[in-house]
Amino acid sequence: MMRGIRPLLRGSTYSGMLFAYCGAVASLPLLPFALVPTLVWPSAPYGVQVVLVLLVWAVLIGAVGLARTTRRALIPLARRLLSVPLAAPVTARQRTNEPGTAPSPADRWRTPLWLLLHVALGWTGALVSGVLLVAGLTLPAMGWFRAEAGLSLFGWSVRAEPGWRSWVVVLCCLLLAAAVCAVVTHALRWSAPRLLGPSSAERLALAAERELRLAERNRLAHELHDSIGHTLTATTIQAAVAGEVLCADPVAARAALRSIEESTRAALEDLDYVLGVLREQRAETAPTRTLADLPELFDRLRHAGAVVEPRLSGELAQVQGTLSRAAYRILQEGLTNALRHGAGGPIKVRVAAEPDGLELSVVNRTGEGTGPRSFPTSGHGLSGLAERVRLLHGEFEAGPDGSRHWRLAVRLPVRLSA
Structure with a gap:
Protein backbone atom coordinates (compact mmCIF):
# COMPACT_ATOMS: atom_id res chain seq x y z
CA MET A 1 0.00 0.00 0.00
CA MET A 2 2.79 2.40 0.89
CA ARG A 3 4.39 1.63 -2.44
CA GLY A 4 1.28 2.85 -4.23
CA ILE A 5 1.02 6.01 -2.12
CA ARG A 6 4.72 6.89 -2.41
CA PRO A 7 4.39 8.61 -5.85
CA LEU A 8 1.66 10.85 -4.40
CA LEU A 9 4.15 12.18 -1.81
CA ARG A 10 6.91 13.07 -4.26
CA GLY A 11 7.44 16.66 -5.32
CA SER A 12 8.46 15.51 -8.80
CA THR A 13 4.91 14.21 -9.35
CA TYR A 14 3.46 17.69 -9.00
CA SER A 15 6.29 19.42 -10.85
CA GLY A 16 5.54 17.01 -13.71
CA MET A 17 1.88 17.98 -13.52
CA LEU A 18 2.92 21.62 -13.63
CA PHE A 19 4.83 20.79 -16.81
CA ALA A 20 1.63 19.25 -18.24
CA TYR A 21 -0.35 22.38 -17.29
CA CYS A 22 2.25 24.51 -19.09
CA GLY A 23 1.65 22.49 -22.27
CA ALA A 24 -2.11 23.04 -22.00
CA VAL A 25 -1.73 26.78 -21.37
CA ALA A 26 0.81 27.18 -24.19
CA SER A 27 -1.71 25.75 -26.67
CA LEU A 28 -4.34 28.39 -25.87
CA PRO A 29 -2.99 31.07 -28.31
CA LEU A 30 -3.65 28.61 -31.15
CA LEU A 31 -7.28 28.07 -30.18
CA PRO A 32 -8.65 31.21 -31.93
CA PHE A 33 -7.11 30.04 -35.21
CA ALA A 34 -8.66 26.60 -34.67
CA LEU A 35 -12.11 28.24 -34.46
CA VAL A 36 -11.91 29.40 -38.08
CA PRO A 37 -13.85 26.35 -39.41
CA THR A 38 -16.83 27.32 -37.24
CA LEU A 39 -16.85 30.74 -38.96
CA VAL A 40 -16.44 29.26 -42.43
CA TRP A 41 -19.12 26.59 -41.89
CA PRO A 42 -21.53 27.97 -39.26
CA SER A 43 -24.39 25.70 -40.32
CA ALA A 44 -22.46 22.50 -39.59
CA PRO A 45 -23.75 20.27 -36.79
CA TYR A 46 -22.30 20.97 -33.38
CA GLY A 47 -20.47 17.63 -33.20
CA VAL A 48 -18.86 18.18 -36.60
CA GLN A 49 -17.72 21.65 -35.57
CA VAL A 50 -16.13 20.29 -32.41
CA VAL A 51 -14.28 17.62 -34.37
CA LEU A 52 -13.07 20.17 -36.94
CA VAL A 53 -11.86 22.55 -34.24
CA LEU A 54 -9.95 19.76 -32.50
CA LEU A 55 -8.41 18.57 -35.77
CA VAL A 56 -7.29 22.06 -36.81
CA TRP A 57 -5.99 22.68 -33.27
CA ALA A 58 -3.97 19.43 -33.38
CA VAL A 59 -2.53 20.34 -36.81
CA LEU A 60 -1.44 23.77 -35.55
CA ILE A 61 0.16 22.25 -32.44
CA GLY A 62 1.98 19.69 -34.60
CA ALA A 63 3.21 22.48 -36.91
CA VAL A 64 4.69 24.29 -33.91
CA GLY A 65 6.46 21.07 -32.97
CA LEU A 66 8.24 20.97 -36.34
CA ALA A 67 10.24 24.08 -35.44
CA ARG A 68 13.74 23.29 -34.13
CA THR A 69 13.46 25.91 -31.40
CA THR A 70 10.49 24.04 -29.95
CA ARG A 71 12.56 20.93 -29.30
CA ARG A 72 15.40 23.00 -27.87
CA ALA A 73 12.97 24.64 -25.44
CA LEU A 74 11.14 21.46 -24.46
CA ILE A 75 14.21 19.35 -23.61
CA PRO A 76 15.55 21.51 -20.72
CA LEU A 77 12.03 22.01 -19.35
CA ALA A 78 11.34 18.27 -19.40
CA ARG A 79 14.73 17.58 -17.89
CA ARG A 80 14.05 20.01 -15.04
CA LEU A 81 10.37 19.41 -14.26
CA LEU A 82 10.10 15.71 -15.12
CA SER A 83 13.53 14.78 -13.66
CA VAL A 84 14.33 12.82 -16.82
CA PRO A 85 17.93 12.61 -18.10
CA LEU A 86 17.72 13.92 -21.67
CA ALA A 87 20.67 14.69 -23.89
CA ALA A 88 20.93 18.13 -25.45
CA PRO A 89 19.55 18.27 -29.00
CA VAL A 90 22.07 17.45 -31.71
CA THR A 91 23.15 20.49 -33.70
CA ALA A 92 23.43 20.65 -37.47
CA ARG A 93 27.22 20.86 -37.15
CA GLN A 94 27.35 17.58 -35.21
CA ARG A 95 25.29 15.89 -37.94
CA THR A 96 27.49 17.17 -40.76
CA ASN A 97 30.63 15.93 -39.01
CA GLU A 98 29.49 12.34 -39.42
CA PRO A 99 27.93 11.04 -42.65
CA GLY A 100 24.70 9.10 -42.34
CA THR A 101 23.42 11.02 -39.31
CA ALA A 102 20.75 13.10 -41.05
CA PRO A 103 17.35 12.80 -39.34
CA SER A 104 14.88 10.48 -41.03
CA PRO A 105 11.29 11.59 -41.82
CA ALA A 106 10.05 9.53 -38.86
CA ASP A 107 12.47 11.36 -36.53
CA ARG A 108 11.12 14.75 -37.63
CA TRP A 109 7.64 13.80 -36.40
CA ARG A 110 8.78 12.79 -32.92
CA THR A 111 8.64 16.33 -31.54
CA PRO A 112 5.14 17.13 -32.98
CA LEU A 113 3.89 13.82 -31.58
CA TRP A 114 5.38 14.64 -28.17
CA LEU A 115 3.82 18.11 -28.24
CA LEU A 116 0.38 16.68 -29.06
CA LEU A 117 0.70 14.12 -26.26
CA HIS A 118 1.94 16.83 -23.91
CA VAL A 119 -1.03 19.12 -24.64
CA ALA A 120 -3.56 16.26 -24.56
CA LEU A 121 -2.32 14.99 -21.20
CA GLY A 122 -2.15 18.53 -19.89
CA TRP A 123 -5.78 19.29 -20.74
CA THR A 124 -7.00 15.87 -19.55
CA GLY A 125 -5.12 16.12 -16.28
CA ALA A 126 -6.19 19.72 -15.74
CA LEU A 127 -9.88 19.00 -16.32
CA VAL A 128 -10.06 15.78 -14.31
CA SER A 129 -7.94 16.93 -11.38
CA GLY A 130 -9.68 20.33 -11.42
CA VAL A 131 -13.13 18.74 -11.16
CA LEU A 132 -11.96 16.46 -8.36
CA LEU A 133 -10.39 19.33 -6.45
CA VAL A 134 -13.49 21.50 -6.84
CA ALA A 135 -15.69 18.62 -5.67
CA GLY A 136 -13.44 17.89 -2.73
CA LEU A 137 -13.34 21.50 -1.60
CA THR A 138 -16.98 22.45 -2.14
CA LEU A 139 -18.89 19.35 -0.98
CA PRO A 140 -18.30 19.94 2.75
CA ALA A 141 -19.45 23.54 2.47
CA MET A 142 -22.60 22.48 0.58
CA GLY A 143 -23.39 19.82 3.12
CA TRP A 144 -22.95 22.31 5.93
CA PHE A 145 -25.42 24.86 4.51
CA ARG A 146 -27.89 22.60 2.62
CA ALA A 147 -28.49 18.97 3.41
CA GLU A 148 -29.73 18.15 -0.10
CA ALA A 149 -26.92 19.97 -1.99
CA GLY A 150 -24.67 18.13 -4.43
CA LEU A 151 -22.67 18.24 -7.64
CA SER A 152 -23.58 16.83 -11.04
CA LEU A 153 -21.34 16.50 -14.10
CA PHE A 154 -21.90 14.48 -17.29
CA GLY A 155 -24.71 12.54 -15.64
CA TRP A 156 -22.63 11.72 -12.57
CA SER A 157 -23.76 13.28 -9.32
CA VAL A 158 -22.60 13.35 -5.73
CA ARG A 159 -24.87 14.48 -2.94
CA ALA A 160 -23.38 16.25 0.03
CA GLU A 161 -24.56 14.85 3.32
CA PRO A 162 -23.58 16.18 6.73
CA GLY A 163 -21.34 13.99 8.78
CA TRP A 164 -18.33 11.83 8.28
CA ARG A 165 -19.44 10.46 4.88
CA SER A 166 -18.90 13.82 3.19
CA TRP A 167 -15.35 13.93 4.55
CA VAL A 168 -14.69 10.45 3.16
CA VAL A 169 -15.87 11.69 -0.24
CA VAL A 170 -13.59 14.74 0.12
CA LEU A 171 -10.60 12.54 0.93
CA CYS A 172 -11.33 10.26 -2.00
CA CYS A 173 -11.60 13.24 -4.37
CA LEU A 174 -8.27 14.66 -3.20
CA LEU A 175 -6.55 11.29 -3.45
CA LEU A 176 -7.96 10.76 -6.94
CA ALA A 177 -6.77 14.23 -7.97
CA ALA A 178 -3.28 13.37 -6.71
CA ALA A 179 -3.45 10.00 -8.51
CA VAL A 180 -4.33 11.78 -11.76
CA CYS A 181 -1.24 13.95 -11.31
CA ALA A 182 0.87 10.83 -10.77
CA VAL A 183 -0.55 9.08 -13.86
CA VAL A 184 -0.04 12.12 -16.10
CA THR A 185 3.49 12.66 -14.82
CA HIS A 186 4.34 8.97 -15.26
CA ALA A 187 3.01 9.01 -18.84
CA LEU A 188 5.08 12.09 -19.69
CA ARG A 189 8.16 10.72 -17.96
CA TRP A 190 7.83 7.43 -19.85
CA SER A 191 7.35 9.05 -23.25
CA ALA A 192 9.95 11.83 -22.90
CA PRO A 193 13.05 9.67 -23.58
CA ARG A 194 11.28 7.98 -26.50
CA LEU A 195 10.06 11.16 -28.20
CA LEU A 196 12.39 13.89 -26.92
CA GLY A 197 15.47 11.72 -26.44
CA PRO A 198 18.06 11.28 -29.19
CA SER A 199 17.06 9.18 -32.18
CA SER A 200 19.32 6.49 -33.64
CA ALA A 201 20.80 9.03 -36.06
CA GLU A 202 21.36 11.54 -33.25
CA ARG A 203 22.96 8.85 -31.07
CA LEU A 204 25.33 8.10 -33.92
Whole structure:
Protein backbone atom coordinates (compact mmCIF):
# COMPACT_ATOMS: atom_id res chain seq x y z
CA MET A 1 0.00 0.00 0.00
CA MET A 2 2.79 2.40 0.89
CA ARG A 3 4.39 1.63 -2.44
CA GLY A 4 1.28 2.85 -4.23
CA ILE A 5 1.02 6.01 -2.12
CA ARG A 6 4.72 6.89 -2.41
CA PRO A 7 4.39 8.61 -5.85
CA LEU A 8 1.66 10.85 -4.40
CA LEU A 9 4.15 12.18 -1.81
CA ARG A 10 6.91 13.07 -4.26
CA GLY A 11 7.44 16.66 -5.32
CA SER A 12 8.46 15.51 -8.80
CA THR A 13 4.91 14.21 -9.35
CA TYR A 14 3.46 17.69 -9.00
CA SER A 15 6.29 19.42 -10.85
CA GLY A 16 5.54 17.01 -13.71
CA MET A 17 1.88 17.98 -13.52
CA LEU A 18 2.92 21.62 -13.63
CA PHE A 19 4.83 20.79 -16.81
CA ALA A 20 1.63 19.25 -18.24
CA TYR A 21 -0.35 22.38 -17.29
CA CYS A 22 2.25 24.51 -19.09
CA GLY A 23 1.65 22.49 -22.27
CA ALA A 24 -2.11 23.04 -22.00
CA VAL A 25 -1.73 26.78 -21.37
CA ALA A 26 0.81 27.18 -24.19
CA SER A 27 -1.71 25.75 -26.67
CA LEU A 28 -4.34 28.39 -25.87
CA PRO A 29 -2.99 31.07 -28.31
CA LEU A 30 -3.65 28.61 -31.15
CA LEU A 31 -7.28 28.07 -30.18
CA PRO A 32 -8.65 31.21 -31.93
CA PHE A 33 -7.11 30.04 -35.21
CA ALA A 34 -8.66 26.60 -34.67
CA LEU A 35 -12.11 28.24 -34.46
CA VAL A 36 -11.91 29.40 -38.08
CA PRO A 37 -13.85 26.35 -39.41
CA THR A 38 -16.83 27.32 -37.24
CA LEU A 39 -16.85 30.74 -38.96
CA VAL A 40 -16.44 29.26 -42.43
CA TRP A 41 -19.12 26.59 -41.89
CA PRO A 42 -21.53 27.97 -39.26
CA SER A 43 -24.39 25.70 -40.32
CA ALA A 44 -22.46 22.50 -39.59
CA PRO A 45 -23.75 20.27 -36.79
CA TYR A 46 -22.30 20.97 -33.38
CA GLY A 47 -20.47 17.63 -33.20
CA VAL A 48 -18.86 18.18 -36.60
CA GLN A 49 -17.72 21.65 -35.57
CA VAL A 50 -16.13 20.29 -32.41
CA VAL A 51 -14.28 17.62 -34.37
CA LEU A 52 -13.07 20.17 -36.94
CA VAL A 53 -11.86 22.55 -34.24
CA LEU A 54 -9.95 19.76 -32.50
CA LEU A 55 -8.41 18.57 -35.77
CA VAL A 56 -7.29 22.06 -36.81
CA TRP A 57 -5.99 22.68 -33.27
CA ALA A 58 -3.97 19.43 -33.38
CA VAL A 59 -2.53 20.34 -36.81
CA LEU A 60 -1.44 23.77 -35.55
CA ILE A 61 0.16 22.25 -32.44
CA GLY A 62 1.98 19.69 -34.60
CA ALA A 63 3.21 22.48 -36.91
CA VAL A 64 4.69 24.29 -33.91
CA GLY A 65 6.46 21.07 -32.97
CA LEU A 66 8.24 20.97 -36.34
CA ALA A 67 10.24 24.08 -35.44
CA ARG A 68 13.74 23.29 -34.13
CA THR A 69 13.46 25.91 -31.40
CA THR A 70 10.49 24.04 -29.95
CA ARG A 71 12.56 20.93 -29.30
CA ARG A 72 15.40 23.00 -27.87
CA ALA A 73 12.97 24.64 -25.44
CA LEU A 74 11.14 21.46 -24.46
CA ILE A 75 14.21 19.35 -23.61
CA PRO A 76 15.55 21.51 -20.72
CA LEU A 77 12.03 22.01 -19.35
CA ALA A 78 11.34 18.27 -19.40
CA ARG A 79 14.73 17.58 -17.89
CA ARG A 80 14.05 20.01 -15.04
CA LEU A 81 10.37 19.41 -14.26
CA LEU A 82 10.10 15.71 -15.12
CA SER A 83 13.53 14.78 -13.66
CA VAL A 84 14.33 12.82 -16.82
CA PRO A 85 17.93 12.61 -18.10
CA LEU A 86 17.72 13.92 -21.67
CA ALA A 87 20.67 14.69 -23.89
CA ALA A 88 20.93 18.13 -25.45
CA PRO A 89 19.55 18.27 -29.00
CA VAL A 90 22.07 17.45 -31.71
CA THR A 91 23.15 20.49 -33.70
CA ALA A 92 23.43 20.65 -37.47
CA ARG A 93 27.22 20.86 -37.15
CA GLN A 94 27.35 17.58 -35.21
CA ARG A 95 25.29 15.89 -37.94
CA THR A 96 27.49 17.17 -40.76
CA ASN A 97 30.63 15.93 -39.01
CA GLU A 98 29.49 12.34 -39.42
CA PRO A 99 27.93 11.04 -42.65
CA GLY A 100 24.70 9.10 -42.34
CA THR A 101 23.42 11.02 -39.31
CA ALA A 102 20.75 13.10 -41.05
CA PRO A 103 17.35 12.80 -39.34
CA SER A 104 14.88 10.48 -41.03
CA PRO A 105 11.29 11.59 -41.82
CA ALA A 106 10.05 9.53 -38.86
CA ASP A 107 12.47 11.36 -36.53
CA ARG A 108 11.12 14.75 -37.63
CA TRP A 109 7.64 13.80 -36.40
CA ARG A 110 8.78 12.79 -32.92
CA THR A 111 8.64 16.33 -31.54
CA PRO A 112 5.14 17.13 -32.98
CA LEU A 113 3.89 13.82 -31.58
CA TRP A 114 5.38 14.64 -28.17
CA LEU A 115 3.82 18.11 -28.24
CA LEU A 116 0.38 16.68 -29.06
CA LEU A 117 0.70 14.12 -26.26
CA HIS A 118 1.94 16.83 -23.91
CA VAL A 119 -1.03 19.12 -24.64
CA ALA A 120 -3.56 16.26 -24.56
CA LEU A 121 -2.32 14.99 -21.20
CA GLY A 122 -2.15 18.53 -19.89
CA TRP A 123 -5.78 19.29 -20.74
CA THR A 124 -7.00 15.87 -19.55
CA GLY A 125 -5.12 16.12 -16.28
CA ALA A 126 -6.19 19.72 -15.74
CA LEU A 127 -9.88 19.00 -16.32
CA VAL A 128 -10.06 15.78 -14.31
CA SER A 129 -7.94 16.93 -11.38
CA GLY A 130 -9.68 20.33 -11.42
CA VAL A 131 -13.13 18.74 -11.16
CA LEU A 132 -11.96 16.46 -8.36
CA LEU A 133 -10.39 19.33 -6.45
CA VAL A 134 -13.49 21.50 -6.84
CA ALA A 135 -15.69 18.62 -5.67
CA GLY A 136 -13.44 17.89 -2.73
CA LEU A 137 -13.34 21.50 -1.60
CA THR A 138 -16.98 22.45 -2.14
CA LEU A 139 -18.89 19.35 -0.98
CA PRO A 140 -18.30 19.94 2.75
CA ALA A 141 -19.45 23.54 2.47
CA MET A 142 -22.60 22.48 0.58
CA GLY A 143 -23.39 19.82 3.12
CA TRP A 144 -22.95 22.31 5.93
CA PHE A 145 -25.42 24.86 4.51
CA ARG A 146 -27.89 22.60 2.62
CA ALA A 147 -28.49 18.97 3.41
CA GLU A 148 -29.73 18.15 -0.10
CA ALA A 149 -26.92 19.97 -1.99
CA GLY A 150 -24.67 18.13 -4.43
CA LEU A 151 -22.67 18.24 -7.64
CA SER A 152 -23.58 16.83 -11.04
CA LEU A 153 -21.34 16.50 -14.10
CA PHE A 154 -21.90 14.48 -17.29
CA GLY A 155 -24.71 12.54 -15.64
CA TRP A 156 -22.63 11.72 -12.57
CA SER A 157 -23.76 13.28 -9.32
CA VAL A 158 -22.60 13.35 -5.73
CA ARG A 159 -24.87 14.48 -2.94
CA ALA A 160 -23.38 16.25 0.03
CA GLU A 161 -24.56 14.85 3.32
CA PRO A 162 -23.58 16.18 6.73
CA GLY A 163 -21.34 13.99 8.78
CA TRP A 164 -18.33 11.83 8.28
CA ARG A 165 -19.44 10.46 4.88
CA SER A 166 -18.90 13.82 3.19
CA TRP A 167 -15.35 13.93 4.55
CA VAL A 168 -14.69 10.45 3.16
CA VAL A 169 -15.87 11.69 -0.24
CA VAL A 170 -13.59 14.74 0.12
CA LEU A 171 -10.60 12.54 0.93
CA CYS A 172 -11.33 10.26 -2.00
CA CYS A 173 -11.60 13.24 -4.37
CA LEU A 174 -8.27 14.66 -3.20
CA LEU A 175 -6.55 11.29 -3.45
CA LEU A 176 -7.96 10.76 -6.94
CA ALA A 177 -6.77 14.23 -7.97
CA ALA A 178 -3.28 13.37 -6.71
CA ALA A 179 -3.45 10.00 -8.51
CA VAL A 180 -4.33 11.78 -11.76
CA CYS A 181 -1.24 13.95 -11.31
CA ALA A 182 0.87 10.83 -10.77
CA VAL A 183 -0.55 9.08 -13.86
CA VAL A 184 -0.04 12.12 -16.10
CA THR A 185 3.49 12.66 -14.82
CA HIS A 186 4.34 8.97 -15.26
CA ALA A 187 3.01 9.01 -18.84
CA LEU A 188 5.08 12.09 -19.69
CA ARG A 189 8.16 10.72 -17.96
CA TRP A 190 7.83 7.43 -19.85
CA SER A 191 7.35 9.05 -23.25
CA ALA A 192 9.95 11.83 -22.90
CA PRO A 193 13.05 9.67 -23.58
CA ARG A 194 11.28 7.98 -26.50
CA LEU A 195 10.06 11.16 -28.20
CA LEU A 196 12.39 13.89 -26.92
CA GLY A 197 15.47 11.72 -26.44
CA PRO A 198 18.06 11.28 -29.19
CA SER A 199 17.06 9.18 -32.18
CA SER A 200 19.32 6.49 -33.64
CA ALA A 201 20.80 9.03 -36.06
CA GLU A 202 21.36 11.54 -33.25
CA ARG A 203 22.96 8.85 -31.07
CA LEU A 204 25.33 8.10 -33.92
CA ALA A 205 26.19 11.80 -34.23
CA LEU A 206 26.72 12.10 -30.45
CA ALA A 207 28.90 8.98 -30.43
CA ALA A 208 30.94 10.39 -33.31
CA GLU A 209 31.32 13.67 -31.44
CA ARG A 210 32.46 11.85 -28.28
CA GLU A 211 34.90 9.78 -30.32
CA LEU A 212 36.38 12.93 -31.83
CA ARG A 213 36.77 14.50 -28.38
CA LEU A 214 38.39 11.37 -26.97
CA ALA A 215 40.72 11.14 -29.96
CA GLU A 216 41.68 14.79 -29.50
CA ARG A 217 42.35 14.30 -25.80
CA ASN A 218 44.34 11.16 -26.54
CA ARG A 219 46.40 13.08 -29.09
CA LEU A 220 46.97 15.87 -26.57
CA ALA A 221 48.08 13.33 -23.97
CA HIS A 222 50.65 11.99 -26.44
CA GLU A 223 51.79 15.53 -27.26
CA LEU A 224 52.17 16.40 -23.59
CA HIS A 225 53.99 13.16 -22.81
CA ASP A 226 56.43 13.62 -25.68
CA SER A 227 57.10 17.30 -25.04
CA ILE A 228 57.35 17.30 -21.25
CA GLY A 229 59.18 13.96 -21.11
CA HIS A 230 61.77 15.13 -23.62
CA THR A 231 62.20 18.49 -21.89
CA LEU A 232 62.65 17.00 -18.42
CA THR A 233 65.17 14.47 -19.69
CA ALA A 234 67.14 17.02 -21.68
CA THR A 235 67.14 19.69 -18.98
CA THR A 236 68.25 17.21 -16.32
CA ILE A 237 71.25 16.22 -18.41
CA GLN A 238 71.96 19.83 -19.42
CA ALA A 239 71.84 20.97 -15.80
CA ALA A 240 74.33 18.25 -14.86
CA VAL A 241 76.61 19.28 -17.72
CA ALA A 242 76.37 22.97 -16.73
CA GLY A 243 77.24 22.11 -13.12
CA GLU A 244 80.32 20.14 -14.16
CA VAL A 245 81.77 22.75 -16.52
CA LEU A 246 80.61 25.88 -14.70
CA CYS A 247 84.12 26.79 -13.51
CA ALA A 248 86.21 25.13 -16.20
CA ASP A 249 84.20 26.29 -19.23
CA PRO A 250 81.75 29.10 -18.44
CA VAL A 251 80.85 29.49 -22.12
CA ALA A 252 79.67 25.90 -22.37
CA ALA A 253 77.79 26.26 -19.07
CA ARG A 254 75.99 29.37 -20.35
CA ALA A 255 75.13 27.53 -23.56
CA ALA A 256 73.65 24.64 -21.55
CA LEU A 257 71.63 27.02 -19.39
CA ARG A 258 70.38 28.86 -22.47
CA SER A 259 69.31 25.54 -23.96
CA ILE A 260 67.45 24.72 -20.72
CA GLU A 261 65.64 28.05 -20.97
CA GLU A 262 64.61 27.42 -24.59
CA SER A 263 63.49 23.86 -23.88
CA THR A 264 61.38 24.81 -20.87
CA ARG A 265 59.80 27.73 -22.72
CA ALA A 266 58.76 25.41 -25.55
CA ALA A 267 57.41 22.88 -23.03
CA LEU A 268 55.44 25.60 -21.25
CA GLU A 269 53.84 26.59 -24.57
CA ASP A 270 52.81 22.96 -25.13
CA LEU A 271 51.49 22.68 -21.59
CA ASP A 272 49.52 25.93 -21.86
CA TYR A 273 47.94 24.78 -25.12
CA VAL A 274 46.98 21.36 -23.79
CA LEU A 275 45.50 22.75 -20.57
CA GLY A 276 43.55 25.32 -22.56
CA VAL A 277 41.98 22.60 -24.68
CA LEU A 278 41.24 20.38 -21.68
CA ARG A 279 39.49 23.31 -20.00
CA GLU A 280 37.49 23.74 -23.22
CA GLN A 281 39.06 27.13 -23.79
CA ARG A 282 40.56 28.16 -27.08
CA ALA A 283 44.29 28.56 -26.98
CA GLU A 284 45.68 31.46 -28.96
CA THR A 285 47.98 29.36 -31.12
CA ALA A 286 48.57 25.65 -31.23
CA PRO A 287 52.26 24.68 -30.98
CA THR A 288 53.13 23.06 -34.29
CA ARG A 289 56.58 21.54 -34.46
CA THR A 290 57.41 19.77 -37.66
CA LEU A 291 60.37 18.17 -39.39
CA ALA A 292 61.63 21.69 -40.13
CA ASP A 293 62.36 22.05 -36.39
CA LEU A 294 64.68 19.04 -36.25
CA PRO A 295 67.91 21.13 -36.32
CA GLU A 296 66.79 22.96 -33.17
CA LEU A 297 65.96 19.62 -31.51
CA PHE A 298 69.42 18.25 -32.40
CA ASP A 299 71.10 21.39 -31.02
CA ARG A 300 69.34 21.02 -27.68
CA LEU A 301 70.54 17.42 -27.44
CA ARG A 302 74.10 18.45 -28.27
CA HIS A 303 73.98 21.05 -25.49
CA ALA A 304 73.03 18.17 -23.20
CA GLY A 305 76.27 16.43 -24.16
CA ALA A 306 74.79 13.94 -26.59
CA VAL A 307 76.47 13.14 -29.88
CA VAL A 308 73.80 13.20 -32.57
CA GLU A 309 74.59 11.96 -36.05
CA PRO A 310 71.64 12.86 -38.27
CA ARG A 311 71.24 11.62 -41.80
CA LEU A 312 68.47 13.38 -43.66
CA SER A 313 67.52 12.57 -47.21
CA GLY A 314 64.69 13.32 -49.59
CA GLU A 315 62.40 16.32 -49.83
CA LEU A 316 61.53 16.73 -46.16
CA ALA A 317 60.09 20.20 -46.77
CA GLN A 318 57.36 18.64 -48.87
CA VAL A 319 56.11 16.49 -45.97
CA GLN A 320 53.32 18.66 -44.57
CA GLY A 321 50.59 18.79 -41.97
CA THR A 322 49.78 16.02 -39.53
CA LEU A 323 52.40 13.67 -40.89
CA SER A 324 55.25 16.15 -40.39
CA ARG A 325 54.12 16.94 -36.84
CA ALA A 326 53.74 13.25 -35.97
CA ALA A 327 57.19 12.46 -37.40
CA TYR A 328 58.75 15.19 -35.26
CA ARG A 329 57.10 13.82 -32.10
CA ILE A 330 58.17 10.26 -32.94
CA LEU A 331 61.78 11.34 -33.35
CA GLN A 332 61.58 13.46 -30.20
CA GLU A 333 60.35 10.49 -28.18
CA GLY A 334 63.00 8.20 -29.71
CA LEU A 335 65.78 10.66 -28.88
CA THR A 336 64.41 11.12 -25.36
CA ASN A 337 64.54 7.36 -24.82
CA ALA A 338 68.08 7.30 -26.19
CA LEU A 339 69.15 9.99 -23.71
CA ARG A 340 67.33 8.35 -20.83
CA HIS A 341 68.34 4.76 -21.38
CA GLY A 342 71.40 4.93 -23.62
CA ALA A 343 74.95 4.14 -22.54
CA GLY A 344 76.68 7.04 -24.25
CA GLY A 345 78.10 7.01 -27.71
CA PRO A 346 76.59 8.55 -30.82
CA ILE A 347 72.87 8.57 -31.47
CA LYS A 348 72.23 7.88 -35.13
CA VAL A 349 69.12 9.47 -36.59
CA ARG A 350 67.89 8.71 -40.06
CA VAL A 351 65.03 10.51 -41.80
CA ALA A 352 64.31 9.57 -45.40
CA ALA A 353 61.42 11.00 -47.42
CA GLU A 354 60.64 8.68 -50.29
CA PRO A 355 57.83 8.91 -52.87
CA ASP A 356 55.75 6.24 -51.12
CA GLY A 357 56.80 6.57 -47.49
CA LEU A 358 58.65 8.38 -44.73
CA GLU A 359 61.27 6.32 -42.90
CA LEU A 360 62.45 7.25 -39.41
CA SER A 361 65.00 5.49 -37.26
CA VAL A 362 66.91 6.17 -34.04
CA VAL A 363 69.80 3.90 -33.05
CA ASN A 364 71.74 4.26 -29.78
CA ARG A 365 74.16 2.22 -27.73
CA THR A 366 73.04 0.35 -24.65
CA GLY A 367 75.03 -1.11 -21.82
CA GLU A 368 75.01 -4.79 -21.02
CA GLY A 369 71.64 -5.78 -19.67
CA THR A 370 70.19 -2.36 -20.25
CA GLY A 371 67.62 -1.04 -22.58
CA PRO A 372 64.31 0.66 -22.47
CA ARG A 373 62.60 -2.32 -20.86
CA SER A 374 64.97 -2.50 -17.89
CA PHE A 375 64.51 1.09 -16.76
CA PRO A 376 61.66 2.30 -14.58
CA THR A 377 59.37 4.34 -16.82
CA SER A 378 55.71 5.22 -17.05
CA GLY A 379 55.24 2.54 -19.70
CA HIS A 380 53.55 4.96 -22.10
CA GLY A 381 56.55 5.82 -24.30
CA LEU A 382 56.81 2.92 -26.72
CA SER A 383 53.14 2.00 -26.46
CA GLY A 384 52.19 5.59 -27.22
CA LEU A 385 54.52 5.62 -30.20
CA ALA A 386 53.09 2.35 -31.48
CA GLU A 387 49.54 3.71 -31.17
CA ARG A 388 50.47 6.94 -32.93
CA VAL A 389 52.05 5.00 -35.81
CA ARG A 390 49.06 2.66 -36.00
CA LEU A 391 46.67 5.59 -36.33
CA LEU A 392 48.76 6.81 -39.26
CA HIS A 393 48.63 3.34 -40.87
CA GLY A 394 52.38 2.95 -40.53
CA GLU A 395 54.83 0.26 -39.45
CA PHE A 396 56.49 0.30 -36.03
CA GLU A 397 59.49 -1.66 -34.77
CA ALA A 398 61.50 -1.25 -31.57
CA GLY A 399 64.02 -3.64 -30.07
CA PRO A 400 67.67 -4.65 -29.75
CA ASP A 401 69.82 -4.19 -32.82
CA GLY A 402 72.71 -6.53 -32.17
CA SER A 403 74.15 -6.96 -28.70
CA ARG A 404 74.96 -3.35 -27.86
CA HIS A 405 72.44 -1.21 -29.70
CA TRP A 406 68.76 -0.35 -29.52
CA ARG A 407 66.86 0.57 -32.66
CA LEU A 408 63.58 2.36 -33.17
CA ALA A 409 62.31 2.15 -36.75
CA VAL A 410 59.10 3.64 -38.15
CA ARG A 411 57.74 3.76 -41.66
CA LEU A 412 54.81 6.04 -42.46
CA PRO A 413 52.89 6.11 -45.72
CA VAL A 414 53.20 9.56 -47.21
CA ARG A 415 52.05 11.68 -50.09
CA LEU A 416 54.51 14.35 -50.95
CA SER A 417 52.93 17.65 -51.93
CA ALA A 418 53.61 18.94 -55.40
